[in-house]
Amino acid sequence: MMMEKPQGAPHPRLLLWTLLVVYIFNFIDRQIVAILAEPISRDLQLSDSQLGLLTGLAFALFYATLGVPIARVADNGRSNRSRMIAVFVAVWSVMTALCGVAQNFWQLLLARIGVGVGEAGCTPTAHALIADSLPPEKRAGGIAFFGLGIPIGGLLGTLIGGGMAEALGWREAFWVVGIPGLLLAVFVWFFLKDPRLGRAAPVDAPPRLSMWASLKLLATSPAYCLVLSGASLVAFLSYGKGVWVLVYFQRTHKLSVGQTAIWVGVILGIAGIVGTWLGGWAADKFGSKDRRHMLTLPAWAMVLAAPVLFAGYMVDDWRLAIALLALPTIANSAYYGPAYGAAQVLARPDTRAMAAAWMVFAQNLIGLGLGPLLFGALSDMLKPEYGTQSVRIVLYFAAWAGLVPALLFWLGARALGREANQKEAMNASVAHAG
Helix, strand or coil: CCCCCCCCCCCHHHHHHHHHHHHHHHHHHHHHHHHCHHHHHHHHCCCHHHHHHHHHHHHHHHHHHHHHHHHHHHCCCCCCHHHHHHHHHHHHHHHHHHHCCCCCHHHHHHHHHHHHHHHCCCHHHHHHHHHHHCCHHHHHHHHHHHHCHHHHHHHHHHHHHHHHHHHCCHHHHHHHHHCHHHHHHHHHHHHCCCCCCCCCCCCCCCCCCCHHHHHHHHHCCHHHHHHHHHHHHHHHHHHHHHHHHHHHHHHCCCCCHHHHHHHHHHHHHHHHHHHHHHHHHHHHHHHCCCHHHHCHHHHHHHHHHHHHHHHHHHCCCHHHHHHHHHHHHHHHHCCHHHHHHHHHHHCCHHHHHHHHHHHHHHHHHHHHHHHHHHHHHHHHHHHHHHHHHHHHHHHHHHHHHCHHHHHHHHHHHHHHHHHHHHHHHHHHHHHHHC
16 A cells, blocks of 8 residues: 655655564564463463463563553653664563573463563554554554554464474474564664654644543543453453464364464464454545444454354364354454554544553453463363363353454444544634634
8 A cells, every 4th residue: 555654754664564573573472372382281280270371461461561651651752662662672582582491380470471571562652653654544554564463473473383392392482483583673773763753843732641641531532442442352352262272273173283383373373464454454445434434344343253253163173163263363353453543543642652552451451361361260160071172162152252342343433433523623623713
């Protein structure tokens, strides 16, 4: 798509591609533990609840909590957001490599917390950079392009992790994905430029809001609250399914770690890439004419996905199961660009990183923090009755739960249309008075 360059910004293609690579590394290091969960569990003698803690809450608690104050720094006009990202890439890469030397649950837990601390500075800061580099009608697509790092990183993490675990071991897998991140950090430090630096601040800019004032302002927006709630529930289900569907194919369908990485990881990873791109494209194409339609695709796609997802978990042929899961994965991945694009529509220019950070906070604390953990805890509860099929039963419930965020996005679309129209009318009134 054509990229227009706002005054003072570097070429957006270079910025977007650099940030995409950063986010790919981010998700490789974040998600590789999912495909390694079974070998780690066998080696360190962990329960499903402990696996859920390692793959979710241990990372998410620090990732989500620290993201908000970091976003506050990023929204400061004097901060170099590109250099901030470089430092955080280096931190999470070192901590990922240290996961490979852990000798027990507690050491691995601390290393995963370190990964969460490092990655906390990536997403809100990157969203603010993108919003400052693209015109409003291109932002959802730009954010969705950045969001491709989620499925691409998850896919590469699954492939690399699964292949390395079978060839050398799970410890070596962490080293292989962690160490190259240091080279990426050096590249970002020297070559990624912040479009805000050197740009004069608007003379009539409103006073900068405090962290809590920005939250209060966003909380008064029904559209923002509905979108945030829908995105958080999507994250809860996606992160829970993302970890436990890999375990499910190994336990129920008896696939090896390598087979799971190749078949499940590749096919569902490609489906996630298609869905993320499609969501951003649709949000820009239809949302530019009517803001409500930024959220139309994710709302209806999730409704259609629920029964197909349930069927995918029910069938006993693993090939058919993967085929059935591909379409819902496309549908459930389409929310990223529309949801975060809507947040930028609703945010003031000086609260762009904060608008993304509060969504990241809710998504990761609820989604990544509780999704894998509660899925694992529920699996442990069902094990006495269902044995190795306990994960399958949990996934049955997760399939139909996707109808809840679909409803929230539908309501959010209506609220977004009203608020966007009010904002445009207010801006037109101010311009006319001037």
